Amino acid sequence: MSLAQQTYPAGTIANEHNINGADYPRIGKDRRVYFKVYAPDAKKVEISFRGEMTKQNDGYWTLVSKEPEVVGFHYYQIIIDGVATADPNGKPFFGMGKWVSGIEIPEEGVDYYSIKDVPHGRVSPSWYYSNIRKEWRRCIVYTPAEYDINSDKRYPVLYLQHGMGENETSWSNQGKMNFIMDNLISEGKCKPMIVVMDNGNIEVFKTNAGETPEQARKRFGAEFPSILVNEIIPHIDNHFRTLTDRENRAMAGLSWGGLLTFNTTLNNLDKFAYIGGFSGAGNIDIEHLDTAYNGVFKDKKSFNEKVHVFFLGIGSEERPERTKNMSDGLKSAGINNIYYESPGTAHEFLTWRRCLKEFVPLLFKEK
Structure with missing residues (x-):
């Protein structure tokens, strides 16, 4: 035919x-x-x-x-x-x-993640060798449209993590993060920044012989915080024009990537000033807040001074009370945070696209 x-x-x-x-x-x-x-x-x-x-x-x-x-x-x-x-x-x-x-x-009347006639950033792979994993690894790096033009300018960095069963390609492919960033930057709604997406080693969840599911969950992606802090950040700082102080470094992740974000940032506040969990698998024990994450919340004033944005997002159709209760508990304890609920969405990329759209305009503002 x-x-x-x-x-x-x-x-x-x-x-x-x-x-x-x-x-x-x-x-x-x-x-x-x-x-x-x-x-x-x-x-x-x-x-x-x-x-x-x-x-x-x-x-x-x-x-x-x-x-x-x-x-x-x-x-x-x-x-x-x-x-x-x-x-x-x-x-x-x-x-x-x-x-x-x-x-x-299609989401009628919505175009913040659509490709538009605006300057477009570059999404490209960057390879490095991991001594921790004894393997070559690839991160996907977004550089804003002006990066190749303003050759003397340095940029803040957002480290952005995928969820369970996904990999370093997921945010740019399923999440359309590059179009979201292009549009926000072109509209002056967020600062131009570098975005780094790496593999959190959480592609396939499985229980090894003699291992309980709980033990498997603790092992799942457990190496990644060390890889990010000791290998990925130095690699990015050495190969891209970055601003290397904590005030210009953020991290966020969706689902299990949210847990990896908590495990990385809350144990390394000397390196991160902005934190985002999107439907995050991580949970903070409000009842034992002073001892959670090695006591990072014990000095509330110090935490609030160091962490400029602590963002907690979730979809309204994925039991949002678990994140809302954590947000409310943290606020009652004196820990500043921003709660965002995506209307009508569940554990899916539309929730996380919306979270990214709400999160990045909050980053790297002048204090």
């Missing part, structure tokens, strides 16, 4: 994460998704989280979401006769501990 003869379900558009030339999945105006997969010899084809597909006479299998999808980014896989795989028609995303596919349900 020629391109001129092809017809599509009325009111649908191709998913923005399809490879060039691929027409499916398609997104409807009612936010339902139309899936179409060619598997003529398959006996059963499914779309993860959405159900079984129907085989057509031409060898294609089809499925339409039963309910409207929630706005934002969502993972999916194709399951053919029990074997799960990424959609060959989609661009790959590392999430759920594997390479998968993604759909984007």
Whole structure:
């Protein structure tokens, strides 16, 4: 069939994460998704989280979401006769501990994470050798658009961490952090800054032989704070034009990356002045606050003077009371913090895009 003869379900558009030339999945105006997969010899084809597909006479299998999808980014896989795989028609995303596919349900009237006609920063890999892990590692670095123009200028740095089952590519791919930063900087809403995204060693959670789940959780990503402080920060400071004092260094992370952020920053306040947890897995024991994190909260005045922004964000549909109660408890104890609740979102990238949008304008302001 020629391109001129092809017809599509009325009111649908191709998913923005399809490879060039691929027409499916398609997104409807009612936010339902139309899936179409060619598997003529398959006996059963499914779309993860959405159900079984129907085989057509031409060898294609089809499925339409039963309910409207929630706005934002969502993972999916194709399951053919029990074997799960990424959609060959989609661009790959590392999430759920594997390479998968993604759909984007447009958020009407919202464009802060859209690509616009503004100066664009550069997203590039930077390799270094880790003596802690005995391996070559790659961090992904965002430099603002003016970085290559203002060759004498130095910049503050935000270290931004992914969540469990993701890697150093997730914030720029799923999170669209570069577009968020480009837009905020161009609008004068935040300072130009370098953003560094590295692998937190939390891609796949597993329990080793003879190990309890609790022991596995304590081990999960446990090396990363040392890697960041002793290897990543020196590497970035040596290879990029950074401002190297604590007043110009921030860290934030989503989900398990929030726990790694707490474990890194709260044990190294000589190196960080800004802290952000986005749906953070980390928890602070309010009942034993004076001894939490080696007593970092015991001197409230000192903590508040050192930490200029302590940001706690979460989605309204992911049990926000756990973060709200922690925020309220910290405030009652005299620890300054900012609580943000993303309306209508759960444990998903739309929550974290919104958190990033709220967090970065607070950073590196003149005191």
